[in-house]
Amino acid sequence: MSQAMTHQIVISGVGGQGILFITRLLAEAAILKGMSVFTSETHGMAQRGGTVVSHLKIGNFYSPLIRPLSADGLLALKAENFDQHGYFLRKGAWIVVNSDYDLKPKYDGPLFSVNADHLARKIGNPKAVNLILLGFALGVIPKISEAKRGMFCSVEDIKTVLQNRRPKENMTTSAKEKLDASLKAIEAGYNFF
Amino acid sequence: MDKRKLLMGNEAIARGLQENSCAIATSYPGTPASEILSSLAYFQQSREKSMHIQWAVNEKVAFEIAYAGSIAGLRTAVSMKQVGLNVASDPLMSAAYMGSKGGFIVISADDPGPHSSQTEQDSRLMAMMAMIPVLDPDSPRQAKDMVTLAYDLSEKFEIPVMLRPTTRVCHARQDIQLEDIHDFKRQADFKKNPTRWAATPKFRYHLHKELGKKLSAISAYPATAPVRLNSKTNSRRAIVVSGIAASHTKEVIKDLNLWEAIPIYQVLQPYPLHKQFISHLIETYDEVLVIEETTGVIEMQIADRHRVKGKLTQTVPEAGELLPEIIQEIVCGFVGIKSQPVLHPSASDRRPTLCAGCPHRASFFAIKKVVPKGILTSDIGCYTLGLNLGAVDTVLCMGAAISQAEGFYQAYKDEPKPPDIVATIGDSTFFHAGIPALIDAVVQKVPIVVVILDNRTTAMTGNQPTPATGIGVKGEPLETVDIEMLVRGCGVKFCHEVDPYEMNKLTLLLKQALAYSKNNGPSVLIARHPCLIDELQKNKLKRPIPVEVTNGCDGCGYCIDHFGCPALLLDENQKRIHIDALLCNQCGVCIQVCPKHSIKSRNKSIESKEDL
Numbered sequence: 001m002s003q004a005m006t007h008q009i010v011i012s013g014v015g016g017q018g019i020l021f022i023t024r025l026l027a028e029a030a031i032l033k034g035m036s037v038f039t040s041e042t043h044g045m046a047q048r049g050g051t052v053v054s055h056l057k058i059g060n061f062y063s064p065l066i067r068p069l070s071a072d073g074l075l076a077l078k079a080e081n082f083d084q085h086g087y088f089l090r091k092g093a094w095i096v097v098n099s100d101y102d103l104k105p106k107y108d109g110p111l112f113s114v115n116a117d118h119l120a121r122k123i124g125n126p127k128a129v130n131l132i133l134l135g136f137a138l139g140v141i142p143k144i145s146e147a148k149r150g151m152f153c154s155v156e157d158i159k160t161v162l163q164n165r166r167p168k169e170n171m172t173t174s175a176k177e178k179l180d181a182s183l184k185a186i187e188a189g190y191n192f193f
Numbered sequence: 194m195d196k197r198k199l200l201m202g203n204e205a206i207a208r209g210l211q212e213n214s215c216a217i218a219t220s221y222p223g224t225p226a227s228e229i230l231s232s233l234a235y236f237q238q239s240r241e242k243s244m245h246i247q248w249a250v251n252e253k254v255a256f257e258i259a260y261a262g263s264i265a266g267l268r269t270a271v272s273m274k275q276v277g278l279n280v281a282s283d284p285l286m287s288a289a290y291m292g293s294k295g296g297f298i299v300i301s302a303d304d305p306g307p308h309s310s311q312t313e314q315d316s317r318l319m320a321m322m323a324m325i326p327v328l329d330p331d332s333p334r335q336a337k338d339m340v341t342l343a344y345d346l347s348e349k350f351e352i353p354v355m356l357r358p359t360t361r362v363c364h365a366r367q368d369i370q371l372e373d374i375h376d377f378k379r380q381a382d383f384k385k386n387p388t389r390w391a392a393t394p395k396f397r398y399h400l401h402k403e404l405g406k407k408l409s410a411i412s413a414y415p416a417t418a419p420v421r422l423n424s425k426t427n428s429r430r431a432i433v434v435s436g437i438a439a440s441h442t443k444e445v446i447k448d449l450n451l452w453e454a455i456p457i458y459q460v461l462q463p464y465p466l467h468k469q470f471i472s473h474l475i476e477t478y479d480e481v482l483v484i485e486e487t488t489g490v491i492e493m494q495i496a497d498r499h500r501v502k503g504k505l506t507q508t509v510p511e512a513g514e515l516l517p518e519i520i521q522e523i524v525c526g527f528v529g530i531k532s533q534p535v536l537h538p539s540a541s542d543r544r545p546t547l548c549a550g551c552p553h554r555a556s557f558f559a560i561k562k563v564v565p566k567g568i569l570t571s572d573i574g575c576y577t578l579g580l581n582l583g584a585v586d587t588v589l590c591m592g593a594a595i596s597q598a599e600g601f602y603q604a605y606k607d608e609p610k611p612p613d614i615v616a617t618i619g620d621s622t623f624f625h626a627g628i629p630a631l632i633d634a635v636v637q638k639v640p641i642v643v644v645i646l647d648n649r650t651t652a653m654t655g656n657q658p659t660p661a662t663g664i665g666v667k668g669e670p671l672e673t674v675d676i677e678m679l680v681r682g683c684g685v686k687f688c689h690e691v692d693p694y695e696m697n698k699l700t701l702l703l704k705q706a707l708a709y710s711k712n713n714g715p716s717v718l719i720a721r722h723p724c725l726i727d728e729l730q731k732n733k734l735k736r737p738i739p740v741e742v743t744n745g746c747d748g749c750g751y752c753i754d755h756f757g758c759p760a761l762l763l764d765e766n767q768k769r770i771h772i773d774a775l776l777c778n779q780c781g782v783c784i785q786v787c788p789k790h791s792i793k794s795r796n797k798s799i800e801s802k803e804d805l
Contacts, residue, residue, distance in 0.1 A: 023366075024366070028199055031198075031368050036368055037199065037366070038366070038367055039367075040364065040365045041364045041366070043227075043309065044308060044309025044653070044654075045224075045578075045653065046308070046542075046545050048545040048546060048547065048578060048653075049543070049545050049548070049759055050544055050545030051542035051543045061444060062440045062447070063437075064332070064365035064366075064437075064440070065361065065441065065516065067518045067521065068536035080540060083538065084539075084540045084541075085538065087536045087537065117775070126774075126775050
């Protein structure tokens with residue numbers, strides 16, 4: 001990957017959905033691949049059910065914030081984030097959205113939606129909406145032919161990051177179960193398309 | 194080997210403190226500074242000689258503990274959010290006069306926006322008032338480097354040094370190269386010197402003069418001097434940047450292809466601004482644009498006003514966060530190129546709310562029921578969100594719920610029908626600043642009811658322990674302070690504990706407390722129930738009560754309007770309430786809220802909560 005290659009992704013949803021967690025997984029995947037990374041996160045009062053947004057910038061940047069009309073993609077954990085954060089997107093940017101209705105008529109670029117809430121309940125892990133949407137994004141974005149830049153990492157990279165978070169030896173049973181559930185959620189999203 | 198690690202700004206500051214052998218670090222939680230201390234605890238695991246890390250009862254106490262460590266010769270630090278520095282401002286002003294011995298860093302995190310604060314105040318102005326130098330990091334990486342710089346500066350001049358990150362530094366993450374941590378070797382060695390450490394006004398005058406000399410020398414200290422970012426450019430105009438605004442500006446200038454066109458200077462130490470730098474600017478340029486957050490601190494030190502563009506000329510907005518798109522517009526205007534208008538979102542953000550099952554919601558519901566027309570003063574914490582329920586009329590600052598309640602009573606006391614007054618204050622906030630106000634209310638015999646919303650944690654900032662928790666930042670066991678004993682010790686005679694989930698009991702106690710207070714002065718209820726999102730208290734939660742909505746529900750919306758639990762959803766078409774199973778924490782309080790008794794427990798055997 002050339003040094004000039006950059007990625008700017010907005011990740012948003014509602015406090016409690018695990019936006020910070022998937023932002024961190026993606027940022028760690030970037031480090032794993034030898035790239036520089038910046039994130040900017042929402043902490044504090046908004047985390048109590050308010051709108052939460054993360055900025056993720058991969059490559060050489062000075063500022064942790066993405067400017068309007070600059071983002072390469074939007075990962076929206078709620079359909080409403082499309083109206084709240086769509087203004088960050090450059091022309092032709094991708095949108096991956098958790099929605100139970102079709103948002104395609106509202107956007108003329110590549111848009112992929114999945115009812116991640118439903119899928120999460122189906123796999124018996126209703127709080128894993130964030131990981132399912134991330135898995136889904138990693139599955140569909142490489143399929144966009146017209147996009148100049150896809151995703152900077154693969155589903156395998158994210159799995160490696162998840163597995164590296166805790167040392168394999170002396171892992172407790174509950175930590176192991178949690179990891180397996182996370183991997184399963186990523187897979188479910190990835191294989192959905 | 195790649196020693197880069199993804200660190201949040203606050204983690205980077207913590208790592209910097211470790212790498213520089215800080216021996217004592219104290220704090221009181223507050224967004225955006227909270228994670229500094231908890232990260233220290235994380236990095237401290239497995240160290241042989243560990244530093245003392247503690248949450249203090251408030252910022253003033255935190256400051257004084259760390260400062261004493263410094264005058265005993267150790268490297269120490271205190272961290273807080275900007276409004277916390279207001280609380281610690283008394284020792285700050287004096288510590289500047291007396292100076293420090295071991296390096297002493299005051300970390301005060303500002304919150305331009307504001308995102309999670311009462312004010313957008315600029316801590317650099319506090320540094321200016323106290324007469325201490327302040328460093329302004331532009332990124333997590335620079336924040337870590339500036340810890341080293343701050344310790345060197347502090348020890349060279351025996352002066353406290355402020356490190357002033359902002360939200361976008363504290364809560365940004367970046368890949369950062371880690372240095373080794375060495376166990377600190379210094380021994381405490383307090384050298385008695387009453388004319389300095391216990392100075393009377395006569396000696397304070399000398400200390401003030403000394404401080405002036407130190408500042409003058411610091412404004413010529415090479416290590417913290419402003420940096421010219423692009424040396425080859427020539428122009429009659431220049432841009433001066435600092436802090437996170439420097440990062441945004443650098444990126445904007447690169448993208449606009451102006452890097453070779455206009456000289457850019459980055460200020461590392463906004464106060465005192467280097468004298469030579471001020472002369473250089475005035476001698477070299479016709480126009481200087483200053484971009485900084487939040488107040489024009491650098492700007493106001495550049496004496497030749499007609500050359501400077503910034504906040505005072507309305508070139509740069511004086512309120513709100515300087516987002517990169519705003520900076521882009523300012524830079525374009527300054528160099529005379531066309532800019533794109535700043536875009537705004539087409540939809541507004543969702544407002545935050547108390548969690549489903551939050552015990553505070555139950556308390557607010559009961560308070561509204563008992564005093565529907567009363568004046569309801571409140572305070573700083575998650576429970577500020579009682580606003581959504583119309584149960585919070587005032588929020589001023591930490592501890593003000595009780596003193597404002599007193600003030601309202603005095604304002605109305607000669608009216609024929611003075612309003613009932615109920616103050617709500619969290620447990621951590623009560624410890625922090627509520628106690629003096631409660632003592633005052635007792636002395637003045639003020640008829641108010643104080644409800645201490647005791648969820649046994651400092652929830653809003655990430656569930657840090659309170660003095661009642663008995664656990665320290667590293668998980669070590671500590672002594673506990675009992676809130677009821679404290680309240681009684683303040684002279685309050687009516688004080689009862691109650692679980693807010695038991696709505697009838699709480700309502701009854703509120704009525705009694707109100708009646709008692711009319712003749713006897715303040716009464717206190719301690720509404721105690723563990724915070725649902727506190728990992729430390731997961732084992733203390735009561736048995737879940739799954740609920741269902743029965744056919745008796747006619748969709749009247751009472752529960753939505755007056756209780757406002759996010760797990761209750763009104764289906765307008767079906768005229769019926771639905772429970773969002775994902776959000777519902779099965780507290781069962783809504784069973785007691787529904788006026789038509791249409792919400793029932795699905796545990797058929799359990800009808801009453803009292804026997805759980």
